[in-house]
Amino acid sequence: MKLYDYVLSPSCYKVRLMAALIGVKLEIRPVDFHPGAEHLGPELMALNPAGSIPILEDGDLILTESTAMLAYLAAKAAPEWLGSGAPEETARIQQWLSFSHRLTASLGGARLHEMLLRPGDIAALQAQGIAALRELEAGLVEQGLRGMRFLASDRPTIADIACFPYVALAPDGGILLDPYPAIRLWSRAIRGLDDFIEMPGIHRLHELNPEPQIEPGAA
Amino acid sequence: MRDEWYPVGLFSQLDRNGRNTVLMGEPITVALDAEGAATVTSGSGRALPVRVRYGHVWSSLGNPRKELFAIPEADQPGRRFVDVGVVRVRCSPLRAVENFLDIAHFPFVHTDILGAEPHTEVEEYKVEIRKDEDEVWATQVKFYQPQAAKSANGGITTEYMYRVPAPTCSVLYKTCPPRPGEWDVITLFVQPLAEDLCDVWPWMALFDDATPMADLIHFQQTIFLQDRSILENQIPRLLPLDPGMEIPTRADLTSVAYRRWLKRHNYTYGAQLVAQ
Numbered sequence: 102m103k104l105y106d107y108v109l110s111p112s113c114y115k116v117r118l119m120a121a122l123i124g125v126k127l128e129i130r131p132v133d134f135h136p137g138a139e140h141l142g143p144e145l146m147a148l149n150p151a152g153s154i155p156i157l158e159d160g161d162l163i164l165t166e167s168t169a170m171l172a173y174l175a176a177k178a179a180p181e182w183l184g185s186g187a188p189e190e191t192a193r194i195q196q197w198l199s200f201s202h203r204l205t206a207s208l209g210g211a212r213l214h215e216m217l218l219r220p221g222d223i224a225a226l227q228a229q230g231i232a233a234l235r236e237l238e239a240g241l242v243e244q245g246l247r248g249m250r251f252l253a254s255d256r257p258t259i260a261d262i263a264c265f266p267y268v269a270l271a272p273d274g275g276i277l278l279d280p281y282p283a284i285r286l287w288s289r290a291i292r293g294l295d296d297f298i299e300m301p302g303i304h305r306l307h308e309l310n311p312e313p314q315i316e317p318g319a320a
Numbered sequence: 321m322r323d324e325w326y327p328v329g330l331f332s333q334l335d336r337n338g339r340n341t342v343l344m345g346e347p348i349t350v351a352l353d354a355e356g357a358a359t360v361t362s363g364s365g366r367a368l369p370v371r372v373r374y375g376h377v378w379s380s381l382g383n384p385r386k387e388l389f390a391i392p393e394a395d396q397p398g399r400r401f402v403d404v405g406v407v408r409v410r411c412s413p414l415r416a417v418e419n420f421l422d423i424a425h426f427p428f429v430h431t432d433i434l435g436a437e438p439h440t441e442v443e444e445y446k447v448e449i450r451k452d453e454d455e456v457w458a459t460q461v462k463f464y465q466p467q468a469a470k471s472a473n474g475g476i477t478t479e480y481m482y483r484v485p486a487p488t489c490s491v492l493y494k495t496c497p498p499r500p501g502e503w504d505v506i507t508l509f510v511q512p513l514a515e516d517l518c519d520v521w522p523w524m525a526l527f528d529d530a531t532p533m534a535d536l537i538h539f540q541q542t543i544f545l546q547d548r549s550i551l552e553n554q555i556p557r558l559l560p561l562d563p564g565m566e567i568p569t570r571a572d573l574t575s576v577a578y579r580r581w582l583k584r585h586n587y588t589y590g591a592q593l594v595a596q
């Protein structure tokens with residue numbers, strides 16, 4: 102399975118993270134998204150006319166939507182990540198998968214603007230991002246009342262992986278996560294999963310590691 | 321400070337339409353003219369000085385008294401030049417350079433790439449302000465690294481030299497795994513937009529024929545993005561030039577020399593003089 106990948110893209114990271122969590126090995130094909138704009142070049146446009154990455158290739162199958170990639174990886178290797186099949190849970194997973202596109206557009210747009218100087222109305226992107234974060238916070242609080250730690254269930258599903266990266270990287274777009282305790286708790290639960298992998302700006306949970314200290318006398 | 325040279329864009333990305341950007345609070349436009357030469361124009365329409373070097377366009381709001389600093393390795397045959405691309409950081413331009421000079425953060429910020437616990441010790445090295453060149457140099461810097469470069473397989477002890485040839489630029493020389501005896505060159509060129517906001521343009525000149533270009537770019541962007549989250553949270557936001565009560569550790573010696581050198585040149589853009 103070949104992933105056309107950009108190391109700083111949260112959408113690409115969703116796929117890498119999902120694969121790592123369920124033990125699927127990916128062949129990574131790095132794409133010079135920034136500064137080279139290789140995703141808009143002839144080779145990748147032929148694969149994906151939308152001009153976006155990630156792209157996942159497995160034999161004849163070419164996927165260009167990260168949520169479809171998450172579903173595919175889970176169906177192949179770890180179907181429990183697709184949910185139990187209970188109607189409400191199925192609906193919630195679909196609800197949050199669709200919602201994740203709003204995070205990409207708002208928080209992701211703000212991040213690209215603030216970090217890689219992509220055009221955009223930064224005030225509007227941040228306002229939409231904050232509105233989405235509030236909705237996510239409310240959803241997680243409600244799940245907490247149902248005794249569930251994740252978006253659709255008491256175990257993580259592809260919906261959590263679809264929403265997590267852009268949320269965790271919101272500070273890159275100038276949006277702080279301090280006002281959202283349920284989101285921070287949820288983020289800790291995901292970062293603490295076995296086989297979790299990092300990307301720049303998203304750290305594994307190191308509960309047992311103390312903060313680095315400068316040793317006295319090191320000077 | 322207005323007389324220094326600053327990076328204002330990647331030459332390879334310029335077009336006739338131009339790119340609007342900012343230099344020390346002043347809007348400028350960087351573009352190609354009809355002959356394909358780079359031009360830089362101030363907000364009031366004044367033509368600013370231009371150099372095209374090391375993959376980037378350089379300019380100045382004033383009248384540079386010195387030529388843009390030399391990187392002789394940039395003319396050495398066999399090297400690959402990597403335009404890593406811009407990253408904006410909400411920090412002082414001087415903080416970005418200072419962080420680049422700091423070796424002690426490798427194991428904590430670039431865990432398992434440029435450093436790893438428990439190999440956190442910084443060995444003794446040499447720091448000087450070279451009189452003839454008027455540059456800050458740190459040499460004989462040695463550090464254990466799990467994956468020092470894209471071309472390195474497994475951990476090695478890497479040797480570094482750091483150089484500050486201009487207030488917002490640093491050049492790093494680093495052991496070159498495929499070609500012992502030569503140095504890989506990794507630079508950090510910083511464009512000051514404001515005293516607490518900058519565009520950072522990393523650039524590299526490497527001996528590495530094997531690694532695809534996108535891998536080289538991703539490697540360096542990963543490293544720099546790890547620094548970015550640290551840089552945006554530093555307090556105070558401006559670089560203090562008075563050392564005050566701080567007791568420098570061995571790792572800080574380069575930073576101390578850098579601050580002293582800035583102070584000597586009265587370079588205060590992005591700095592604070594009195595401890596707050």
Ligand SMILES: [Fe+2]
Nearest residue numbers: 419425429547
């Ligand atoms: Fe660093």
